[in-house]
Amino acid sequence: MSRFFFTTLSLLLLCVAMDSLGQPGAANQRGEVESLYQRGFEAFRAGRSFEALELLGAVAAQNPAFRDVQMLLGQSCLVSGRMLPAKKHFEAALQQNPQNGHAAFLLGFALLQSARYFEADQALAKAQSMAQGNPHPQIYRGLALLRLGKPSEARLQIAAALKRVPDDPIAQSAMAELDLADGRFAQAESGIRAVLLANPANLESQILLGRILLDSGKAAESVPVFQSAIEGQPPRSDLLYLLGQSLLRSGQVEEGREVMSRFKALKALEGEIRVLEVAVSTDASDAEARLELAQRMVEGGLATQAMLHIVTLEKQLPKDSRVRQLRARLEAQRSAGS
Amino acid sequence: MVMSKVRSPGSVLPVLLCALLGACQEDQREPQSQRESSRSNPPATSEAPSESRPAGFPFVEVTAAAGLSFVHDNGATGRHHYVETMGPGVALFDADGDGDLDLYVVNGGPLPGGEPEKVSRNRFFANRGDGTFEDRTEASGAGETSYGMGVAVADIDGDEDLDLYLLNYGPNVLLRNDGSGRFEEVSVGVEDPSWSVSGAFFDFEGDGDLDLYVVNYLDYDVEKEKPCRAGPLEIYCSPEQFPAVGDRLYRNDGGRFVDVSRSAGVVRDGRGMGAAVGDLNGDGKTDIYVTNDRSHNLLYLNQGGKLDEVAAESGVGYGPTGLAEGGMGVALGDFLGTGQAAIFMTNFQKEPNRLYVDAGGGFFDDATFRSGLGFPSSELVGWGIGVLDLEGDGDLDLAVGNGHVFENAEEFIPGSAFALPDQLFVNGGDGRFEVSSFPGTPYSSRGLAVGDLDGDGDQDLVTASCGGPLQLWRNDSGISDRFLLLELRGEGANTFATGAKVTVTVGEHQYRREVGSAGSYASHSDMRLSLGLGDREVVERIEVQWPDGTVESQESLAAGHRVLWRQGKGVISSEPLQGTARLGGES
Numbered sequence: 001m002s003r004f005f006f007t008t009l010s011l012l013l014l015c016v017a018m019d020s021l022g023q024p025g026a027a028n029q030r031g032e033v034e035s036l037y038q039r040g041f042e043a044f045r046a047g048r049s050f051e052a053l054e055l056l057g058a059v060a061a062q063n064p065a066f067r068d069v070q071m072l073l074g075q076s077c078l079v080s081g082r083m084l085p086a087k088k089h090f091e092a093a094l095q096q097n098p099q100n101g102h103a104a105f106l107l108g109f110a111l112l113q114s115a116r117y118f119e120a121d122q123a124l125a126k127a128q129s130m131a132q133g134n135p136h137p138q139i140y141r142g143l144a145l146l147r148l149g150k151p152s153e154a155r156l157q158i159a160a161a162l163k164r165v166p167d168d169p170i171a172q173s174a175m176a177e178l179d180l181a182d183g184r185f186a187q188a189e190s191g192i193r194a195v196l197l198a199n200p201a202n203l204e205s206q207i208l209l210g211r212i213l214l215d216s217g218k219a220a221e222s223v224p225v226f227q228s229a230i231e232g233q234p235p236r237s238d239l240l241y242l243l244g245q246s247l248l249r250s251g252q253v254e255e256g257r258e259v260m261s262r263f264k265a266l267k268a269l270e271g272e273i274r275v276l277e278v279a280v281s282t283d284a285s286d287a288e289a290r291l292e293l294a295q296r297m298v299e300g301g302l303a304t305q306a307m308l309h310i311v312t313l314e315k316q317l318p319k320d321s322r323v324r325q326l327r328a329r330l331e332a333q334r335s336a337g338s
Numbered sequence: 339m340v341m342s343k344v345r346s347p348g349s350v351l352p353v354l355l356c357a358l359l360g361a362c363q364e365d366q367r368e369p370q371s372q373r374e375s376s377r378s379n380p381p382a383t384s385e386a387p388s389e390s391r392p393a394g395f396p397f398v399e400v401t402a403a404a405g406l407s408f409v410h411d412n413g414a415t416g417r418h419h420y421v422e423t424m425g426p427g428v429a430l431f432d433a434d435g436d437g438d439l440d441l442y443v444v445n446g447g448p449l450p451g452g453e454p455e456k457v458s459r460n461r462f463f464a465n466r467g468d469g470t471f472e473d474r475t476e477a478s479g480a481g482e483t484s485y486g487m488g489v490a491v492a493d494i495d496g497d498e499d500l501d502l503y504l505l506n507y508g509p510n511v512l513l514r515n516d517g518s519g520r521f522e523e524v525s526v527g528v529e530d531p532s533w534s535v536s537g538a539f540f541d542f543e544g545d546g547d548l549d550l551y552v553v554n555y556l557d558y559d560v561e562k563e564k565p566c567r568a569g570p571l572e573i574y575c576s577p578e579q580f581p582a583v584g585d586r587l588y589r590n591d592g593g594r595f596v597d598v599s600r601s602a603g604v605v606r607d608g609r610g611m612g613a614a615v616g617d618l619n620g621d622g623k624t625d626i627y628v629t630n631d632r633s634h635n636l637l638y639l640n641q642g643g644k645l646d647e648v649a650a651e652s653g654v655g656y657g658p659t660g661l662a663e664g665g666m667g668v669a670l671g672d673f674l675g676t677g678q679a680a681i682f683m684t685n686f687q688k689e690p691n692r693l694y695v696d697a698g699g700g701f702f703d704d705a706t707f708r709s710g711l712g713f714p715s716s717e718l719v720g721w722g723i724g725v726l727d728l729e730g731d732g733d734l735d736l737a738v739g740n741g742h743v744f745e746n747a748e749e750f751i752p753g754s755a756f757a758l759p760d761q762l763f764v765n766g767g768d769g770r771f772e773v774s775s776f777p778g779t780p781y782s783s784r785g786l787a788v789g790d791l792d793g794d795g796d797q798d799l800v801t802a803s804c805g806g807p808l809q810l811w812r813n814d815s816g817i818s819d820r821f822l823l824l825e826l827r828g829e830g831a832n833t834f835a836t837g838a839k840v841t842v843t844v845g846e847h848q849y850r851r852e853v854g855s856a857g858s859y860a861s862h863s864d865m866r867l868s869l870g871l872g873d874r875e876v877v878e879r880i881e882v883q884w885p886d887g888t889v890e891s892q893e894s895l896a897a898g899h900r901v902l903w904r905q906g907k908g909v910i911s912s913e914p915l916q917g918t919a920r921l922g923g924e925s
Binding site: 115116118182237241244257263267271278 | 566567575576578579581633634650651653656658659660661662688690699701703704707708712713714715716717751752753754
């Protein structure tokens with residue numbers, strides 16, 4: 001389902017960005033700040049989040065209230081997967097303009113993505129009241145309520161949203177997830193199949209369909225669903241686990257064991273990565289831990305995450321040959337992949 | 339991809355370069371402030387029993403009125419030593435053989451930065467039989483002073499009394515009971531030096547005596563602990579920062595124990611928290627399920643002297659999408675009343691407590707949400723578990739102790755708190771549970787045990803909180819006539835018949851129970867079986883399959899009685915469940 005979130009979110013962000021193009025900036029903002037902002041905005045629009053954050057961060061450092069810089073920073077953080085920093089920027093944007101419905105919605109979204117469901121519910125309720133014509137705050141609020149352990153309230157919100165936008169894939173997926181949790185397998189299956197009919201390539205919906213089939217005792221039917229989902233993906237332990245379960249439960253024991261053993265190996269690597277991630281987040285100056293973490297990530301095929309750490313390492317250990325070798329290895333891996 | 343502890347719909351959002359930029363460098367945990375004080379549990383309980391309880395809620399809190407006074411010393415000084423977030427466990431068992439349940443609670447103690455001379459003892463409270471308890475810690479010799487975590491109870495030497503095994507941060511201790519409720523420390527090979535949390539006694543190789551599975555947590559040294567930080571603030575570290583230390587299996591060789599972990603197939607993996615034993619695949623041998631914190635749970639199928647770990651393949655090692663959750667307590671039973679073995683386990687916040695039900699063929703299905711157990715627990719942190727029959731209707735209900743590990747959770751996890759309400763899950767008999775929360779001031783519960791403390795047939799409940807008070811909850815259902823309290827005595831060294839299977843036929847209804855030695859979190863519940871009979875006056879038939887495989891049965895046993903059944907001799911006594919004086923004094 002998160003791919004839906006992402007697709008929809010991208011569209012929403014683009015809308016916000018396009019809106020802001022037309023807004024008159026403060027007439028007296030010129031010079032360096034203006035130039036940084038324009039370059040940052042262009043980088044953001046072009047999807048160069050790293051660059052956008054750098055430029056817009058510099059703008060905010062000089063003038064935190066400059067135009068919509070907080071919104072742009074929040075969105076750049078959001079698409080980069082850094083939800084809590086995104087939250088801070090949206091909060092700042094709301095402080096500047098308490099009637100900013102987009103900021104309220106994106107704040108709620110960031111909180112939902114950070115698993116801060118209680119706060120997400122509150123922010124999305126606010127966004128819902130501020131933008132009554134927009135069904136998305138209601139849909140995501142339904143999801144927040146579902147994660148908060150309030151299925152009845154979640155169902156009410158999502159059902160109401162579905163009345164307004166019956167074909168909305170996020171709302172349909174959310175309802176399917178609710179049906180799965182309640183053991184209403186037939187409804188869940190038909191709901192998610194409707195989503196897939198409109199967008200057969202949607203990975204998260206494929207996974208949800210596979211889970212519904214697996215949980216409803218149709219393990220054999222879930223095997224091709226997971227096989228298709230896993231194809232072309234970087235290593236994902238959740239997919240390996242689900243495929244392993246579906247194979248084992250459908251009687252394909254040997255294949256199932258083989259997949260489960262790949263799953264276990266990946267989990268072991270993830271465990272090591274997690275320990276190193278905690279070490280790096282505890283002490284960001286620990287370059288040796290970061291180097292080991294980046295190495296493990298490269299081993300695990302986690303190219304994007306590895307690159308984040310390599311970029312930092314290039315600053316922390318500029319002359320270290322191990323860092324150069326690691327970058328070369330990652331780039332070779334990427335070209336082989338492409 | 340790297341799994342985070344949260345179950346988030348956004349777990350697959352692409353992670354780009356933001357992590358490296360100043361604009362995004364705040365710590366994900368984002369605490370706003372940190373208290374310097376120790377745990378923020380409110381003061382201990384009221385003097386008199388509180389009679390105010392929600393309609394239909396069966397328990398009344400009677401701690402002080404029953405003469406119980408205990409506040410757990412976790413040694414917290416604001417330095418955030420990881421060890422202070424765990425324990426204590428609690429046990430209900432008849433220590434002195436007088437027929438009623440006594441109470442044992444584990445204590446912590448001073449930690450670096452605290453008062454090194456301070457002595458904190460585990461406490462033993464003997465049931466006087468008049469509804470009150472007497473602190474016999476000193477006289478009993480059970481006032482152990484290690485930094486304790488949990489307690490396991492069994493007759494390890496076959497002399498028909500119950501001995502205590504104490505699981506510590508530091509070497510574990512075995513206290514042998516002389517039968518009168520006096521204990522003596524003995525060294526019999528189970529002084530495991532690791533950080534242990536829970537223990538489970540069971541007959542591993544079927545030779546008639548009880549072996550011991552010890553659940554160990556982390557490789558951790560409080561003296562060398564490196565503080566963990568979130569920005570400028572010191573916080574508790576994550577369990578993932580410490581390697582697993584590996585559980586231990588000790589074989590009982592005539593009263594001395596031998597570590598057979600390696601040869602038996604105990605894996606080194608797992609930051610262990612809880613264990614429960616029972617026959618999960620119906621082959622007559624006792625299996626083990628172990629909950630682990632942020633590492634996958636373990637299911638050991640007993641192959642007769644060998645353990646085969648099959649949790650991941652069986653669908654009970656991970657959450658539904660392969661995430662290793664923060665497993666805490668565990669209990670086994672036929673929770674859906676369908677005759678299928680099931681595993682119920684408590685979990686960390688954002689991870690619901692899980693119910694796995696035997697689906698046949700070596701697989702378990704996740705019935706967490708459709709049973710109604712999932713959603714109400716999603717935002718809580720669950721620990722101890724009580725398995726009980728609240729309505730005397732023959733199905734199994736559940737009590738769960740909740741509490742956060744962060745003493746300032748409310749400051750950086752909106753909607754959460756260190757002290758969280760405990761919960762009851764009442765089985766509707768249709769595969770769904772209805773939840774209610776315990777009334778009154780919540781604490782940060784850990785250990786939980788159930789047992790009939792006042793001899794009236796229904797099960798009372800004890801919770802022990804981290805850095806907070808012990809609480810005794812009297813069951814005021816007043817439905818003695820709906821129960822038969824069954825106490826089994828086995829032949830040979832397994833005198834309390836751990837592992838015996840009991841099949842109860844009441845009218846058209848038939849259900850099974852198993853005498854267990856473990857479950858919950860770090861705690862031990864009464865091993866007698868409170869068999870609910872509904873509105874029937876007679877149980878048509880009870881069949882006991884003893885641990886050695888022999889089978890005996892009895893017919894037409896009257897409800898409202900306490901029955902003692904000795905292997906090979908049948909029912910040797912049956913007394914009306916009149917109850918002793920009411921717990922907490924007044925009748």
